[in-house]
Amino acid sequence: MLSSPEIQAIRSRFPLLRNKIYLNSCSQGALSDAVEDGLREYVASWHEHGSPWDIWVERYEAARSQFAGFIGATADEVAIVPCASAGINSVASALTFDRRKKVVMGEFEFPTMGHIWLAQQKRGAQVDFVSAVGNCIPTENYERAIDRQTLIVPLTGVCFMNGFRSAVREVVRLAHANGALVMLDDYQDCGTRPVNVRTADVDFYVTGTLKYLLGPPGLAFLYVRKELIASLQPTITGWFAQSNPFAFDVKCFDPAPSARRFEAGSPPVPNIYAAMRGIELLREIGLDNVSWQIHELASALLDGAQKLGLSAKTPTTSVGPLVVLQCKDAAGLVEKLAASGIVCSSRHDGLRLSFHVYNTLEDVRAVLQVLEQNLDPLVTDTANVSRD
Numbered sequence: 001m002l003s004s005p006e007i008q009a010i011r012s013r014f015p016l017l018r019n020k021i022y023l024n025s026c027s028q029g030a031l032s033d034a035v036e037d038g039l040r041e042y043v044a045s046w047h048e049h050g051s052p053w054d055i056w057v058e059r060y061e062a063a064r065s066q067f068a069g070f071i072g073a074t075a076d077e078v079a080i081v082p083c084a085s086a087g088i089n090s091v092a093s094a095l096t097f098d099r100r101k102k103v104v105m106g107e108f109e110f111p112t113m114g115h116i117w118l119a120q121q122k123r124g125a126q127v128d129f130v131s132a133v134g135n136c137i138p139t140e141n142y143e144r145a146i147d148r149q150t151l152i153v154p155l156t157g158v159c160f161m162n163g164f165r166s167a168v169r170e171v172v173r174l175a176h177a178n179g180a181l182v183m184l185d186d187y188q189d190c191g192t193r194p195v196n197v198r199t200a201d202v203d204f205y206v207t208g209t210l211k212y213l214l215g216p217p218g219l220a221f222l223y224v225r226k227e228l229i230a231s232l233q234p235t236i237t238g239w240f241a242q243s244n245p246f247a248f249d250v251k252c253f254d255p256a257p258s259a260r261r262f263e264a265g266s267p268p269v270p271n272i273y274a275a276m277r278g279i280e281l282l283r284e285i286g287l288d289n290v291s292w293q294i295h296e297l298a299s300a301l302l303d304g305a306q307k308l309g310l311s312a313k314t315p316t317t318s319v320g321p322l323v324v325l326q327c328k329d330a331a332g333l334v335e336k337l338a339a340s341g342i343v344c345s346s347r348h349d350g351l352r353l354s355f356h357v358y359n360t361l362e363d364v365r366a367v368l369q370v371l372e373q374n375l376d377p378l379v380t381d382t383a384n385v386s387r388d
Helices: 004-011 033-049 053-071 084-094 111-123 139-145 168-177 269-285 287-307 330-339 361-373
Strands: 078-081 102-106 126-130 150-156 181-185 204-208 220-224 322-326 345-347 350-354
Touching: 033 053, 033 269, 053 078, 053 220, 053 269, 078 084, 084 111, 084 181, 084 204, 084 220, 102 111, 102 139, 111 126, 111 150, 126 139, 139 168, 150 168, 168 181, 269 287, 287 322, 287 361, 330 345, 330 350, 330 361
Parallel strands: 102 126, 102 150, 150 181, 181 204
Antiparallel strands: 078 220, 204 220, 322 350, 345 350
């Protein structure tokens, strides 16, 4: 648990927080001095050396090892990709839909997950969506959908629309009992608490750096369980996916024996320099400390919203970095909060507020004060008003 002075020291690393209450880390993490220094380091290397690809490739491999350690994997199980979509597409291209055709996913997935797997229908895939009940997807709904015809189950860790946290262990158990693979999309959660892909027992894991990992856009990571790599040959590929990218042999197709076979072209070097500093900062703070701070803040906001009689889309059992309040005019409320120096976002009928380790209870109180003064755009439920 972080002390107040420790939190203030962390906040001092993020210049934006001097002028704003920043509750939009689910869209883009706040910029720290560490990440900015990483970008400066890249620029300095470019100035000094011109084209130091030997140095840049070393940094690229260092990023692979760093992220592997961050999620409990080995470096040869991690691919560096420009975005989560690229990683998902690469995996999809390596699968066939002859013996098993079904792709089973919840309707709370981020749109790109649905788009990519629906595109595989042309290759024989059958996409089945698991229905929600209110703002949750019960595990039994997955149990009814997953069978021996299921090839893969894409699964969001935390829903981007309402903050619902999936029952990952239970869904993985159901999928594996039927011989199906699981791909965990942890973009809305990675960086907020410790992650171990071995304990989670997932086959694929994808996330990017621009949210809770505190990095820039344009960089993502794909984990592929070591035992699967040799059996999967992506048809979306490129020169950095080859065993020796610098062989420059146009007539030779020789995919790397590691997860690098899921990559494509030249790595996004500037983003790597910056992202490594963000991950390093999180490890210095400690993921357990990050998780505790976020839990306290999200719980405080949900409790305050209940006392105001507000309807929350986020289940209280799914408390995490995202808290979403139901609105009649979410976009308009985002503008009202912005006028008070509070940065957040909206998705559909939800006001989306996301916490990170640099947020405080003072931020929560400031939000609740603005909400109390602007109840009209919110959906209220008088049955939830506290009688304290």
